[in-house]
Amino acid sequence: MITGKSLIAGNWEEGLGEEFSSYNPVDDKKLNDFKGVNASQINIAVIQATIAYSSFKSLNFDERATFIEDVASEIENLGDELLEVCNEETGLGLPRLKGERGRTCGQLRAFANLIREGSWQQASIDTALLARIPLPKPDIRRVLQPLGPVAVFSASNFPLAFSTLGGDTASALAAGNPVIVKGHPSHPATSELCAKAIEKAIEKNNLSKGIFSLLQGGSPSVSSNLVQHPNVEAVGFTGSTHVGRILFNLAASRPKPIPVYAEMGSTNPLFVLPNAIGNRGRDIAKGLAGSVTLGTGQFCTKPGLVFIVKSENSETFKDALVTSINDIQTGNLLNQGVKSGLNKKLKENAARKEVATLAGGSINEGTVFSIQGKDFLKYPELEDEIFGPVVLVVECEDMEELMGVAKQLNGHLTGTIHSDNDKESIALKEILEDKVGRIIYNGFPTGVEVCSSMHHGGPYPSSTSVLATSVGIAAIKRFCKVTCYQNAPQEHLPEALKNENPRGIVRLLNGKYSTERL
């Protein structure tokens, strides 16, 4: 039974703000009614999070890791109901949602392992030199610590892996921060079920209930009130550049500014260089069609721009892309907003005389547009993300024009190079290093590994920080602060900085990595 309520620091409460409803995106039928929270309820959630912070941060590593593993188990314990409710709200299909649930639980467990391992705190110890001339050197130790209450804004396109208990929540909790989630209004029942899972894990571990709240709401005021609450210390956001920037601006203009880690719009340019298009153009086209339509084109890393140099081979490539896209039965779009947004963008492109429609053209199918390189530069908006299974092929006269266009690009999450000549492509790589967060070779950008080396971020407008990732275990650093201790007694130091190092945590010891005790 879906209650339509919000979980506010352990209490399921009916919202006192604006009502909204959830819909099945496949048949547009109404599913459930929800009541959004009001300012006073937001305030209670944040105040309770602030109070809970002090006990939550003082848990030891094992206690926090066990709690996070229990969250994963409780998600699994929701069983098929979670997948069915989520499918009703998103139309993403049970196989995909089953996979996404696996990823969600996997990423929670990866953070639990990370906490236990300990090196994420980046402990660093410089020991004292009492005999140093002219002044003794003090004992200095530094470590990453939790921040305080973190606000998380869920994404619509990953209702499990980047929503209520997704990567932002997992990384913020793992670091030791209470979390207040603003649920996405396009899958509120899914959020409610996930909140029930975390509620059970909190009860099982006897933790303070203030460490988690789920605030339902469809009104922008819920978001702005949450970001502006003086006790919120950081924000995680996945969504559009438009909304991400509004939240960023609100956070930057607070009396005490806070960071907004926003993962926003990206069109993920993909370059097929002449040698590669000659050698394996058809295969690349087929793979590209799959990447463009994966998740109905609603992935942050969907390649929406393809750059090629005109030739006979490029004609074959385009034909193969069109054939491949036409062969693919696209899935459902996530909600009415995505449908109308896509429809608008398709119409705008079709109306541009320089843009040709090679395949599709409606919201129910994969679409391939094309444009000449020189015309592409006339319309800066062509670089903006189109959410849906759409790709624009940019046909350049020669490599010089292609490189010139590449230099004009804004920031994206990824850039992809298809090339069979590493020397020829090195200049393009050098351009992309300043344009994207991840460079993929001879592959496709969709499919983001959760591992230590992953970076899911990039220059603005794809994200708000070129140092932060929202996927992969490095995501935990966003929700930390540095604390440094000078000549501190042992019992005042956090575990990772004590002389004893029973876990063998990797630490910088006088500038060298070491697992030794002192």
Add this chain to the structure above:
Amino acid sequence: MITGKSLIAGNWEEGLGEEFSSYNPVDDKKLNDFKGVNASQINIAVIQATIAYSSFKSLNFDERATFIEDVASEIENLGDELLEVCNEETGLGLPRLKGERGRTCGQLRAFANLIREGSWQQASIDTALLARIPLPKPDIRRVLQPLGPVAVFSASNFPLAFSTLGGDTASALAAGNPVIVKGHPSHPATSELCAKAIEKAIEKNNLSKGIFSLLQGGSPSVSSNLVQHPNVEAVGFTGSTHVGRILFNLAASRPKPIPVYAEMGSTNPLFVLPNAIGNRGRDIAKGLAGSVTLGTGQFCTKPGLVFIVKSENSETFKDALVTSINDIQTGNLLNQGVKSGLNKKLKENAARKEVATLAGGSINEGTVFSIQGKDFLKYPELEDEIFGPVVLVVECEDMEELMGVAKQLNGHLTGTIHSDNDKESIALKEILEDKVGRIIYNGFPTGVEVCSSMHHGGPYPSSTSVLATSVGIAAIKRFCKVTCYQNAPQEHLPEALKNENPRGIVRLLNGKYSTERL
């Protein structure tokens, strides 16, 4: 000979903006006339920096380290002239400036060593698992890279160590970024000499001249034009909260926002707990007087607030503090602005009926004010930094009041605990962890070690990022971005990510620290 010009990408040019002059703060006599740059000159400096970025970032580690070591040598080659010119402009005295020069060159060489050692790039490699089911795992590698042009705003209080070739410039260059320095108008001749030193090092190493510019200027428009230039990728700033926040706001409201790493105002609360004040109150008072008056109270980490609990011992402590401060001959204040600012603050405090003046009271001597704990909370502005040799003693009725006041504090760079009972002080430590960047035990906050574990930053308003330090080698991370490579050919990878690892750089290899090659 001081020319009064700016160094714009290798050319010494007369400024086309507003004139300003430098003064000797000891006798207020005019020293030199300077012409500030105009918007067009700022644009040239940034455009040339952008052009130079691509060759500078591609230097190998040895080349960049050698250049930075040469900068240090060229500073030393300036000989006594630098110290004399700087002393004329700042009145800080030759012994202090000699020490500061040593620190400046030492920190440049520390960054050179860091670059050669290589682990600062935080290289991480996850190798491929081609046989993984259901999908092969790609090879993923990530690393820190330079950003692009960095704007540095010099501090007045460290005319060498935090100015033209100070910590911000050193860390930005070390990461591989071109730097545009906005010189501090209170020591422009010192900046000119330092710029000559870097010019020589650039010539000696045949580097692109666009990697460094010194822009002179006294007008706020120089700063705002520089921060708003679309090619500037990050800002380093040391100075007042007022100016730091203006620059932060400008950077956050750009079409493409950029980070401003601002180290701003801090009053560095110091707590003397009852057991310590009883055991060694006189010694603490004496040390405190030295810390308050060091550098004439113009250090970022000057302890400006002292919290004690009233008792007989606290009276002894106050008496000893007054005696010690009265015994100290304070030095010169840096400029007219500091003098008038200090004078205003002293008058404001003296005019508050709850504030008692225990020692001093004029700008030419050390000053001790006192106030009752309950009255302190009435005036939030008493927590603001007073630049100069001034300390406010806050007398609390009991530990409960002291802890209550501590909980109300804003962000500071440091917090200091004097306690002879580690158990009693642990609750205070827990409060300070959320209020300050560095906690000092039984010592004084002035004197900031340059080492791996140092953190010189703190919650707002002491800085704009709780993850960033402006002192110590971790400062380099501020001027980096993450780039991730998926299935990249060896020759496309930066040195730290190649299979070969001839330097034995410490890298994360499939999640474990390792110096191995692949």
